[in-house]
Amino acid sequence: MANVTFPFPFPANMEILLPEIIIAVMAMVILLFDLFVSKEKKQISAWLAIATCIAAAITTVNVTGSESMMTFYGFFVQDYFAAFTKLLMLAATVFGIILSLDYMKEETNIGEYYALMLFALLGMMLMVSATNFITMYLGVELMALSVYVLVGYQRDVLRSSEAALKYFILGSLSSGMLLYGISFLYGTTGNFDFNLIGEALANSGDSARTATLVGMLFVLAGMAFKVSVAPFHMWTPDAYEGAPTPVTAFMSVGPKVAGFAILMRILVDAMPALEHDYVTVLLWMAVLSLAVGNIAAIAQRNIKRMMAYSTIGHVGFVLLGLIAASPEGYAAILIYMTIYLFMTMGTFAIIILMRRDGIQGELLDDFAGMSKVRPGYALAMGLMMFSLAGIPFLGGFWAKFAVIAAVIDAGHLYLGLAAIMFSAIGAFYYIRVVKYIYFDEERVAFNFSDNVLMKATVALTSIIIVVIGVYPDPVMDVCRMALAGLV
Amino acid sequence: MGASYLANEYAPIFVFILIALGMGAAPLVLTMLVAEQNPDDEKLSAYECGFEAFEDARMPFDVRFYLVAILFVIFDLETAFLFPWAVVLDQIGIFGFIEMMLFLVILLVGYIYAWKKGALQWE
């Protein structure tokens, strides 16, 4: 930044911003659209949002070349890695919107809701394309602020507001930590750019090592909060439970993908010199997350809370890929995220379908005897649960297999074994859901929603999980290819 | 570097601090010196946005205060952004101009939104 020429030249490669521009513009359009149409037509904004995501996905594919391209004077990068994670987040958003169609029908100001989702998406996309802490922070905050509001969207539901407030307060704390860490790193290296920080750290030797480590730790802690890694996970169960269920689904995938993607970029570009140190920290975070996620879930009666702990457990698995610190590990993370996207969306789709007059369908008891009434949904839910538990041959098995294989290859045999053990413990609460569905007597009348798109979502995700489970090679190859921009 | 560096780099800030202190102190001092003093109970009580002073701090009050405050902050920041932009406009050229216009358009969207939502009306 030292030799800037004035006046600024027009930035090159602006077209790679096209997906983000589309989303930003459409988010605002939807926001205004909602203000000026009658109540009956407000549902259109959902379709607009879906169309936006599809358009953004197409442009993302079109603007991405085999070379990584930068714009805004190196503040924004578009490569295979960014494109792949963006596609995942776009898919998560589309699923999130589909899940919201029925759920949010009764809410007022529905356009705001979808606009916020798009803004959160924009933030996430900005994150994964960040080349430095400034862009990254911009993205993180845009995402986080939008999600805070989404969590508290049902203002008249006490639980929802409470969850949003907790999430907001703790989120501010974590943002503070993140900024604090960034400032330390800036202090020791004089840079925000990941690659330049990496160079500076590699050349600095042991001078200012303490300050660097503090900076690294606070950055990790700040990001760990966003992806709900223990011990920064405490907000997760409350926020998941309080949020409207589609938002829970959305936030258990989108921000996680973005968070892990940017963590990968930071660790690969900025901190290769600190590998030994960050691995020791992440190792404990992974063990804690695995333990908390898989054990605490056993005590839950509410399926959304259970899924929150499930997320924590899965995040623990994903951390294994970071700990491996190898291309295999990073590829495994992408594989994990891809499969996790479908498992989670399928599960939440079924949970939302369960909602009926007066009953949220969120308690485990509500699932009792579902197989007798709706064998199709019961089968899908069973598949999802088995897949989440990592039973072969379903997608979830390969996800876990990939990260554990990577971490063992990297020499962390005991961590791999611990992960397998926690996976075995975790299988209990997933399969318990299947037990409720198949072996218990029906306790309440079922009255499933009839939304065709939701049904399609359930069917699609189930099929994908089975197909990936039987034949995982194509997905794995794509994920390996997507690493091209990263390493 | 050293002390001379500190003095050179941070001297303007020190001057700013002095000016700010002066700006705060001046009205108080001047009123004491210049204005006629005629105090009563109401005048002496602390001013709290129309609320009773010395009550429980946790009492609920109208959320609209927040709304106004937030809107104020947003548009205030807009101005704070416009000033430095105006100063360097000749250096950042047409690109800088377009950027600021986009920023203003986005703010305008927010403004329309706030207006249409009735956030600018007290009742």
Place this chain on the structure above:
Amino acid sequence: MQEVLTQETLSTVELLAIPVLPLIGAMVVGLFGWFLKERLSHWITCTLVIASTVLSIHVFIQVMGGASFHGNFWTWIISGDLDIPIGMMIDRLTTVMMMTVTIVSACVHIYTIGYMHGDPGYSRFFSYISAFTFSMLVLVMGNSFFTLFFGWEAVGLFSYLLIGFWYQRETATVAAMKAFIVNRVGDFGFAVGILAVWYYFGTVEYSKVFAAVPALVESGVSLSFLSWDVSAITFICLALFVGAMGKSGQVPLHVWLPDSMEGPTPISALIHAATMVTAGVFMVARLSPMFEYSEVALAAVVLVGATTAWMCATIGLVQNDIKRVIAYSTCSQLGYMFVACGVSAYSAGIFHLMTHAYFKALLFLAAGSVIHAVMAEQDIRKMGQLRKYMPVTYVTMFLAALALSGIPPFAGFFSKDLIIEATAVREMGWVSDVAYYAVISGVFMTAFYTFRMFFLTFHNSDRVPAETKAHLHESPKVITIPLIILAVGAVLSGWIGVTYLEMGELGAYFDGSIFVLDQHNPLMKLQVLEHDHGQSHFWLENGPLILALSGIGVAFLMYFRETKYPAMIANTLPRLHTFLLNKWYWDELYEKAIIRPTRHLGTWFWQKGDLGMIDGKLIHTGIVDSIKEAAARLRAVQTGMVYHYAYAMVIGVFGFLTYLMLNA
């Protein structure tokens, strides 16, 4: 990825279609049977199996003309040095088996339409028998020990499923389990044999293994087992033969075969007479290039075969269950086939396998027809005079009985005669002597018990209960037509085999697919004897026929009309009679020597291990409870208070920071 080693005119698509068609039928009917109902279920499976039969015959004719196929289609598993391709080896030995399997299977499929009509498991039954046909075809068509093993285990599985087909009957499930467990014993040996093959040869493909056998024998590699030195080839052959004993019901692993008659009769005909149980014989013949190099293994094959042939024939003399008589006969005839293989007359063994498949399947199906008619009664003491009611069954069964007894010109005569002659001329010391007396006396007993069963069923006095009599009728066409088809086979297959295929001739039909060392070859000696007119070979050539005729004669005297002789003999030799009636007490022996100790051991593990450790202190109150407690504690940590959460975050950060600083 297709790697064809030799191929002359045979179409790979056609070859693949032969096993795959029944598999498709099995899957379609198995998965959608609830939707297809009876009519479509049998139409689909029967059509596909008949198509497979036609293709098999077509391949058979091509192979007769000199074509053969040996190649791999794709690689199934690669793991380290282990490379397992899936391929086929089609030669004359294979085509005989393919044709036999598919023809009998097709007949049984059609027969089943009538026999199982109205059964709640109708389409399940069709699915199973089609899947069985697929497995059996894989077994015979494969070109490696692995495909052999796959087919071997798959036929075992379907045998199990079909014996226990009427799973509501306790006897059926017990019999199914017995079959499965006894086969596990054999399969253990079989698996050890295959592993040894891989260990010594480094491959599981037949052609490569066979090529390497002489070198292994030359090298004199041996292994020491319990201070007993065995050469590697002997070890491999014996281990594989243990598998064959299990599958083919040879003593002492024969006990499951008679009990398997609990399954529906079509299954007894298809699996437990014509095809699956002959897999052991097929294997020994297929692996003739290995067995030929091990005198010990050949002697073991002869001894086991002869013992079974004789012992099961004696048991068959006194049994009263129509199916059990035939079942013991099957055991006994399988013994003949093994004797043939053991004396290096593999072609005679396979010949007998083929003829036996037709007439034994026919016997079973005819017996099934009888059982069907007399309201599921299987005791021949409660039958009699049935010929009046069921003429077609009567005639076909009569032909089958003649074929089994070895009366010319019916099928069994040619093949059995060949076996006995080969045994007589093969010089293996006392082993072949014992075998010869066993098989020659077996001929008499075979003829006797076959016609005893036949006369008691169709002649003798009418002992059918009155209420059954009203229902007595000839079976429908779908049952009688397969009987007639098979009867043609039972009458003609032996004659065709000798005249056109020259199965009994030296170096004729099976040349190239079966390997026999010259010094072993009994057929060669027979040929020498034929040309040597200096000596009289009257007994050698006509002895079996005389014994068979006398067996029938004695049966005629005792059972054609109701006589007092049977009871008289039983009273004179009460101990022998009980001994035979109780099947030499094999079951009781196993019960006492193996089953009870195993049960005790199982109970001990259950009480101490399962109830004590797993449900008790170790797992249940130990691990499970502590995890539950941990879960409850973690839940308690989640207070819902924001400041607790923030506190956790801050503590976390500073904990990590301290850790980093201390380790930095």
